[in-house]
Amino acid sequence: MRAHEAGALHAEGYHGPSWLRPPGDVNELLPQLWARTVRRGSRCGMVKVGGVDVVAIAEQYGTPAYVVDEADFRARAREYAEAFDAAFADLCGGADVYYAGKAFLSTAVARWVVEEGLSLDTCSGGELAVALRAEVPPARIGLHGNNKSDAEIGRALDAGIGRIVLDSLAEVDRVADLAAARGVRAPVLVRVTVGVEAHTHSYIATAHEDQKFGLSLAEGQAGEAVRRVLARPELELRGLHSHIGSQIFDTQGFELAARRVLALHADVAREHGVQMPELDLGGGFGIAYTTEHDPLPVAELAQGLARIVRRECADLGVAVPRISVEPGRAIAGPSTFTLYTVGTIKDVGLDGGGSRRYVAVDGGMSDNIRTALYDADYSATLANRRSDAAPVLSRVVGKHCESGDVVVKDEFLPGDVGPGDLIAVPGTGAYCRSMASQYNHVPRPPVLAVRDGQVRVLLRRETEDDLLALDVG
Structure with missing residues (x-):
């Protein structure tokens, strides 16, 4: 202290x-x-x-002024898109990279990430407004948030965005009811709290049990959310989502998180006969702020995550779902x-x-x-x-x-x-x-x-x- x-x-x-x-x-x-x-x-x-x-x-x-090296930003975005696509090409046909807009977002930046082959993750109505103003293709936009308002959900549904990440049991029915009122089917992912303690500051660790994000795997909330989603025809269950924290420098935490969330993925296929097509492993990849920090090269990070997913899916006897990740700091920082x-x-x-x-x-x-x-x-x-x-x-x-x-x-x-x-x-x-x-x-x-x-x-x-x-x- x-x-x-x-x-x-x-x-x-x-x-x-x-x-x-x-x-x-x-x-x-x-x-x-x-x-x-x-x-x-x-x-x-x-x-x-x-x-x-x-x-x-x-x-x-x-x-003061923030000075952005545009060529550097674009190059980092492009490297993530290319490295993850190559690492997962033979597993699931490639990977999708969603730039985490919370790191920094403007209309120009939203256009940059799309031009460099990325999708865009938003976590508020304001971030979604920037994405739509920048004319990001709606299918390439995701919406997060642990307390989304009806207005935010409604705007996402009206825009036809590619996915909404469900963060609580109550949100299942809220999104379904709002979709029903519009006569649309909402593509959703269930955010799973996998109980992994990321080696980072406690304020930016997001997968341990005692925090506000996601649905607990250990307490059965995640499985219950899946059952409720499948019971609502207004919802299309696209997959599961896991995010363990930020400023992480190795793949150890991702290995345990992938093992646990893929076990739920396999349980859903076995119990419900549903093959979810996607799995989002989140972001949180660290950068060097000082000489103390030693981040993994992007290609090495992508290949490490691919090896983990390959091994865990083989052990569980399930096909590899389409993988997505959400770097923000690693590109913008x-x-x-x-x-x-x-x-x-x-x-x-x-x-x-x-x-x-x-x-x-x-x-x-x-x-x-x-x-x-x-x-x-x-x-x-x-x-x-x-x-x-x-x-x-x-x-x-x-x-x-x-x-x-x-x-x-x-x-x-x-x-x-x-x-x-x-x-x-x-x-x-x-x-x-x-x-x-x-x-x-x-x-x-x-x-x-x-x-x-x-x-x-x-x-x-x-x-x-x-x-x-x-x-x-």
Whole structure:
């Protein structure tokens, strides 16, 4: 249990986490942390993305700003589509990849994922509205949610989306009744809680028993949901769904989850004579936020899951259903960095000796809540120039009225970083803009896509007029 909002700030003799080492070159950009077109210019050392330097971006669009490497985003989406299709080609004719829109979604991004061969997973009426505005083919849209409203379900049915994931017993009849009122048949999957403890933060682990998602396999809820679905002719049972959590770096948890959910798949075929055509194994594939993280290459991940499904289906004596997965972070996360301007610098003494440098920037927890919410780690670099100064252990913090307003807990930055410098934080494409707030009435930053020397605005910067427009008092 943490004793203070700022975490290890008050630890005696604190010198940073064990995985963080003083860099040989404080200007180096580690490839595993950055989008693929990000480079440091050879002359002045400015960071560039898609051929555009960050100083030009800051001058034209201001900071903070989320900067998306469009080519990187598209390449990661395409790699997932191709890797999973190839890995499952001889098992079930390929696999379907649904981009998890909750990671980050805009109309442009929805179009990108479709153009690169993916489908789109939504989990709210707002996300569904974006998908429909982007003209995503309805058959390639899915709808999740543990508490879908009648309006959200009705909109999905009216649009004719490809699948609705049922999350509770009550939802079976609600979806069926709404489908009956429209004279349509709703394609559904049953979300199964398989009782797997994913090795991740408790807030993003989703397959253990004591949490809000899905229908318990151990308590018989999942089997009961299947029976109720089959009893309603307005519903078409497409298959089962399992999601064990997020920021996962191996296939061990997926192996146990697949074994348990495929056992239910086999029971349904045996007891009801129904061969469900689909099985969704969820997403949650991890990315490298720091040098501590070592994610699996996409092809290796796909092949590992294919081996698991092949083995489990063979042991159960069932045909392999069409597999789908739902990466979000793994596609959006590495594609984006957040660009900040430094405001103030403070050196603060620590209990037990030593000191820490606080580098305050013009954003913070309103544009990246993950550090405060999940104790997440990030990296950072001085982005507007190269520095020959010695590295100093620093903490990048925001401008909000909270001591827990930390963006990067620990990073070695050049000792001469000062007001007006630009700091770039990689790996912020997932769950940063999508979870952003207007805390302290700070408008949310823009999202800028950069490709082949061109910058375009995906989401414009909010203004004070936007804030005041909601205030009708």
